Amino acid sequence: MSAIAKAVADRVLPGRVWLYANYHCNLTCTYCLTESAPKVAKRELGAQRMLEVAAQARALGFTSLGVTGGEPFLLSYLTETISKMAEMLPIVVLTNGTLFTHARLEEARGLAGAPVAIQISLDSADPVANDTMRGPDNFRRVVAAIDALVARGVRVRIATTAEHIDEHELERLCELHRGLGVADEDHVVRPIVRRGRAIDSGLGVDTDLIDLPPELTVTADGAYWSPFGPTVHGGRLDTDLLVSRTTSPLDKPARILLRLVQGRAPGDDAKLDIR
Amino acid sequence: MELLDARRAPLLARPFFEGGDPGAIAATIAHVPEVLDATMPFLAQMFGPSALPARTKELVILRTSALLDCRYCIQSHSIAARDAGLARDEVLALRGDGPLSNQFTDGAERALLDWVDAVAGSTGPVSPEIGDALMSHFAEPDVIELTLLAGTTMMLNRFCTALGLPTSPAALARLAEDCLL
Numbered sequence: 001m002s003a004i005a006k007a008v009a010d011r012v013l014p015g016r017v018w019l020y021a022n023y024h025c026n027l028t029c030t031y032c033l034t035e036s037a038p039k040v041a042k043r044e045l046g047a048q049r050m051l052e053v054a055a056q057a058r059a060l061g062f063t064s065l066g067v068t069g070g071e072p073f074l075l076s077y078l079t080e081t082i083s084k085m086a087e088m089l090p091i092v093v094l095t096n097g098t099l100f101t102h103a104r105l106e107e108a109r110g111l112a113g114a115p116v117a118i119q120i121s122l123d124s125a126d127p128v129a130n131d132t133m134r135g136p137d138n139f140r141r142v143v144a145a146i147d148a149l150v151a152r153g154v155r156v157r158i159a160t161t162a163e164h165i166d167e168h169e170l171e172r173l174c175e176l177h178r179g180l181g182v183a184d185e186d187h188v189v190r191p192i193v194r195r196g197r198a199i200d201s202g203l204g205v206d207t208d209l210i211d212l213p214p215e216l217t218v219t220a221d222g223a224y225w226s227p228f229g230p231t232v233h234g235g236r237l238d239t240d241l242l243v244s245r246t247t248s249p250l251d252k253p254a255r256i257l258l259r260l261v262q263g264r265a266p267g268d269d270a271k272l273d274i275r
Numbered sequence: 276m277e278l279l280d281a282r283r284a285p286l287l288a289r290p291f292f293e294g295g296d297p298g299a300i301a302a303t304i305a306h307v308p309e310v311l312d313a314t315m316p317f318l319a320q321m322f323g324p325s326a327l328p329a330r331t332k333e334l335v336i337l338r339t340s341a342l343l344d345c346r347y348c349i350q351s352h353s354i355a356a357r358d359a360g361l362a363r364d365e366v367l368a369l370r371g372d373g374p375l376s377n378q379f380t381d382g383a384e385r386a387l388l389d390w391v392d393a394v395a396g397s398t399g400p401v402s403p404e405i406g407d408a409l410m411s412h413f414a415e416p417d418v419i420e421l422t423l424l425a426g427t428t429m430m431l432n433r434f435c436t437a438l439g440l441p442t443s444p445a446a447l448a449r450l451a452e453d454c455l456l
Contacts, residue, residue: 225286238283239279239283239284239285239305239306240282240283240284240285240286241285241286242285242286242308243285243286243287243308244287244308244309245306245307245308245309245310246309252309256287256309256312260286260287
């Protein structure tokens, strides 16, 4: 068993490897970590590299994958690529859920029954409150996409990112997702992290190394400590949570990450429940 | 070229920022933290205390930097040389501001400077006469370390010059005090 496989088995390292498929997005959310928007640099990882990372992650002993962005479904090859990646490891794909045209939905039928979960952002059961954060008509399009994906047998998770959420609001959200056929265990609520555009919007909680699980995260710019690491502020890529510029072979950043984890002071641990 | 500060220092680079400003070279290489992680211990060994006297090492570093016309290294190591006990006129001579023969009369130091001029000031093999002269004054391990020091300095000379690294305000103030700007 490799050192990385042992660290994952012993829960020293989380089992999931994240990939930033791209940085551009059709939305411009107020709290976006990566300042993603339609016109930003794409910083695309590419289908070939995504498949290489998946294969190397499995060989090293990691147990699952996550794909995020930007909006990954802006990439024409995404569905085919995640389908192939899912043959290697279970995968969750984060999306804003607004790009599921009829053609995309039909393409997604191939994901039914595969170890793939499509995690869609929905921040409020109130369309106005949701759309204030995520853009005009977002609520309607997202709810329609969830409904259509579930009807095609695709596993859907719902991620709610919120500054504050009271019990009543949470209950309304849960009624909504249950009604759409999404189970409670597939609804995650997470805080806004004060990085990227959230800084300028005055939103979120401050984080540091000890707040974030050390989930190896591969981007076009390097490997990071966490998917909350390769953020962008003022158009400039953050480097404070950069592990290495080298990402291939994956063994190299994985070993550096393990070394960093083992060098942390005893008692340090992830404090935020952000997955 | 952005010099990273402690706030933007990547994880592997953080230890190098714990004592304050790590200098322009480290703050630049920090952009590639795995390279910084491998490079800094090597540079610390080459430029820090070792079996060779500090004065001897600064002769090599400053002379090499002058031959390669590296403004950043000349300025930084004029200060280091003065701290290692070199006289101001010796520093100026090493920088090319005056003949070396007037300042350096010791046989070992003359042989060393001829060696450095051959290693850093030209290409191709070093002549046997210059090599034999050096070997008559220095042990084999010393020659190896001195030559690697000249080569490492050349690497940094080109790095600092190509990227236009800035000399720190504190270093410039010190040089001004010593009339070495």
